Amino acid sequence: xxxxxxxxxxxxxxxxxxxxxxxxxxxxxxxxxxxxxxxxxxxxxxxxxxxxxxxxxxxxxxxxxxxxxxxxxxxxxxxxxxxxxxxxxxxxxxxxxxxxxxxxxxxxxxxxxxxxxxxxxxxxxxxxxxxxxxxxxxxxxxxxxxxxxxxxxxxxxxxxxxxxxxxxxxxxxxxxxxxxxxxxxxxxxxxxxxxxxxxxxxxxxxxxxxxxxxxxxxxxxxxxxxxxxxxxxxxxxxxxxxxxxxxxxxxxxxxxxxxxxxxxxxxxxxxxxxxxxxxxxxxxxxxxxxxxxxxxxxxxxxxxxxxxx
Amino acid sequence: xxxxxxxxxxxxxxxxxxxxxxxxxxxxxxxxxxxxxxxxxxxxxxxxxxxxxxxxxxxxxxxxxxxxxxxxxxxxxxxxxxxxxxxxxxxxxxxxxxxxxxxxxxxxxxxxxxxxxxxxxxxxxxxxxxxxxxxxxxxxxxxxxxxxxxxxxxxxxxxxxxxxxxxxxxx
Numbered sequence: 001x002x003x004x005x006x007x008x009x010x011x012x013x014x015x016x017x018x019x020x021x022x023x024x025x026x027x028x029x030x031x032x033x034x035x036x037x038x039x040x041x042x043x044x045x046x047x048x049x050x051x052x053x054x055x056x057x058x059x060x061x062x063x064x065x066x067x068x069x070x071x072x073x074x075x076x077x078x079x080x081x082x083x084x085x086x087x088x089x090x091x092x093x094x095x096x097x098x099x100x101x102x103x104x105x106x107x108x109x110x111x112x113x114x115x116x117x118x119x120x121x122x123x124x125x126x127x128x129x130x131x132x133x134x135x136x137x138x139x140x141x142x143x144x145x146x147x148x149x150x151x152x153x154x155x156x157x158x159x160x161x162x163x164x165x166x167x168x169x170x171x172x173x174x175x176x177x178x179x180x181x182x183x184x185x186x187x188x189x190x191x192x193x194x195x196x197x198x199x200x201x202x203x204x205x206x207x208x209x210x211x212x213x214x215x216x217x218x219x220x221x222x223x224x225x226x227x228x229x230x231x232x233x234x235x236x237x238x239x240x241x242x243x244x245x246x247x248x249x250x251x252x253x254x255x256x257x258x259x260x261x262x263x264x265x266x267x268x269x270x271x272x273x274x275x276x277x278x279x280x281x282x283x284x285x286x287x288x289x290x291x292x293x294x295x296x297x298x299x300x301x302x303x304x305x306x307x308x309x
Numbered sequence: 310x311x312x313x314x315x316x317x318x319x320x321x322x323x324x325x326x327x328x329x330x331x332x333x334x335x336x337x338x339x340x341x342x343x344x345x346x347x348x349x350x351x352x353x354x355x356x357x358x359x360x361x362x363x364x365x366x367x368x369x370x371x372x373x374x375x376x377x378x379x380x381x382x383x384x385x386x387x388x389x390x391x392x393x394x395x396x397x398x399x400x401x402x403x404x405x406x407x408x409x410x411x412x413x414x415x416x417x418x419x420x421x422x423x424x425x426x427x428x429x430x431x432x433x434x435x436x437x438x439x440x441x442x443x444x445x446x447x448x449x450x451x452x453x454x455x456x457x458x459x460x461x462x463x464x465x466x467x468x469x470x471x472x473x474x475x476x477x478x479x480x
Contacts, residue, residue, distance in 0.1 A: 035391025
C-alpha cells in the first residue's frame with residue numbers, strides 16, 4: 001500500500017505542495033530581481049564581472065570541445081566540396097570572367113585615386129592594429145546572438161572594439177576577460193550600429209532582432225533606398241570607425257528595409273578584432289595638442305562714464 | 310498492519326544528473342559547428358527537467374535547480390542575467406499546479422502539454438526581451454527554437470518514468 005492510499009496521504013500532501021510553492025515564489029522573485037538588476041551602475045558592474053568570470057571558465061572547455069567539432073565540420077566541408085565540385089567549378093569560372101573585367105576598371109580607378117589624393121593633399125587613415133581570434137562558443141538563438149572568442153585584454157582588446165570576418169563587420173566586443181572576449185553580433189536584439197548608405201550618404205541605425213537580417217531603423221536619406229545598396233558603418237558617435245563594410249540593403253518580407261550581412265558569407269570559426277578605441281588614433285597626437293588661441297577676456301570698462309546728453 | 314517501504318529518488322540522480330546533462334548538451338550545441346553551410350539548432354535543454362520536475366512530487370529543490378540552470382544558460386549564451394531563470398520557472402510553475410491532471414495523460418497527450426510548457430517559457434522570454442530592448446525578437450527564430458525544444462520530449466518522458474519507478478509515493 002502506498003502512503004497516498006493511507007490515512008496520512010491527504011494530510012501530508014498539501015503542506016508539501018505549499019512548501020514547494022513558497023520555494024517557487026522565492027526562486028521567481030530572485031530571478032526577476034536579477035533580470036531587473038542587469039543594467040548599468042554598481043550592480044551592473046558586479047554582473048559584468050561575474051559574467052566575465054563565467055566566460056573565463058567556459059572558454060577553455062568550449063575551446064577543447066570545439067577542436068574535434070571543427071575537424072568534423074572540416075570533414076563535412078571536404079565531402080561537400082567533392083560532391084559539388086563540378087557545379088562549383090562552373091560557378092567559379094563565371095565569377096572569374098566577371099572579376100577580370102572588374103580588375104581593369106579597378107586598376108584605372110586606383111591610379112586615378114592616387115593622383116587625385118596627391119593633388120588634394122588628402123591624408124588617409126593609418127592602418128589599425130588587428131588581433132585574430134577563434135570563436136569557441138557561438139550563441140545563435142532568437143534572444144541572444146553572441147560569440148565567445150579566445151583573445152582578451154592580454155592582447156589589447158577592450159570593450160567596443162569592432163569584430164570583423166573576412167568580408168565585413170560581424171559585431172563589437174561587449175565583455176573582456178584576460179584571455180577571452182564576448183562579441184555582440186549585429187543580429188542580437190540589443191545591437192545598435194550607426195550606418196550609412198554608400199550611394200546616397202543617407203544615415204540609419206542598424207537594429208538587430210535575432211534574425212539573420214537586421215533592420216534599418218531611423219532611415220534618413222534624400223534618395224529612396226534601392227535593393228543592393230551598399231551599407232557601411234558611418235562612424236557617428238565615435239564607437240566604430242567609418243567605412244567598415246556591413247552588407248547590402250534588401251527589402252524584408254515585412255516591408256521594412258533590412259541588411260544582408262557580408263559577414264554571413266564566411267565561416268564562423270574566425271574573427272578579427274580591430275583595436276580601435278577613438279578617432280584620436282586616426283590622427284597624429286601632435287595635431288590634437290592644444291594651440292595658443294587669442295585671449296577671450298573682455299577689456300575693463302572705462303572708469304568714468306560719458307555724461308548723458 | 311503491513312509495513313510500507315518508501316523509496317525516495319536519490320536527489321543527486323533526480324536533480325544533479327539532469328542538470329549536468331543539460332549543461333553539457335547546451336555547451337556542445339553552442340559550439341561553432343557548420344555542416345554544408347547549415348548551423349546546428351539551439352534547443353533549450355533545460356526545459357526537459359523543468360517539465361519532468363514539475364510532474365514529480367513537489368519539492369523545494371527544483372525551483373532553485375532551475376534558477377541555477379537558467380543562470381548557467383544566461384552565462385553561456387550571453388543574454389541578460391535572469392532571463393532564462395524566469396522563463397524556466399514560467400514553464401515549471403503551471404506544470405507543478407496541473408500535475409494531478411497531467412499524470413493521467415498518455416505519451417502523446419503529455420507531449421502536447423510539454424509543448425505548451427515550452428511555449429509558455431519562450432513566450433515569457435520573448436516578452437521580457439521585447440520589454441528590455443524595445444525590439445520584438447525574430448518570430449521565425451523563436452519558432453525554430455520551439456520546434457527543436459519540443460523534439461526533446463522523449464527525454465522528459467524517460468525522466469518522468471524513472472521517477473515513477475524510483476518513488477513509490479508517486480504511484
